[in-house]
Amino acid sequence: DAGVIQSPRHEVTEMGQEVTLRCKPISGHNSLFWYRQTMMRGLELLIYFNNNVPIDDSGMPEDRFSAKMPNASFSTLKIQPSEPRDSAVYFCASSLAGGSYEQYFGPGTRLTVT
């Protein structure tokens, strides 16, 4: 298995632009998580899905952030409009609900907003 796939790996954009981060979970996993990691705040859970349904989005910082999971093999995290304080590494992770608590993380997308 290729593991969790995220794209792009690096994104540099200007303030005000729309940013879309993509994630392909491991085949067969039914839970998907979006995290943000910064030096200031550490690793924060933004939102998680179970069977493509958003279960808890209380970690989404504000309305500029939105996430979708149209099917079991694809999810997006969108920021519109982006701001410099959104600069961070964004991780997607997937797991098999009902099993252990082993979440498989992707390599992350490093976002820089100038």
Next chain:
Amino acid sequence: GESVGLHLPTLSVQEGDNSIINCAYSNSASDYFIWYKQESGKGPQFIIDIRSNMDKRQGQRVTVLLNKTVKHLSLQIAATQPGDSAVYFCAGSPGGYQKVTFGIGTKLQVIP
């Protein structure tokens, strides 16, 4: 102004020695506790988990101890190797849909 970031606690260990990484938690509702390892430039990687009804669990070269009385969790790594150098996160989950809350992490430096 001056930027402030998280100051990760750092543990320096000689290669071959045992490492003990500690974690305190506050949420008594956590039913599962998990340890993750994050190497530089990579995503976190699951190491081991333990359910709240257990006080010890062993894996390959790692042991997790849970003391619910004092809300303390530790990860012991036997015969620490250079490849163990990373940031280690403890995390907790109340169960159900597996929402996991991560701690700030501890940086382990292995001295060759």
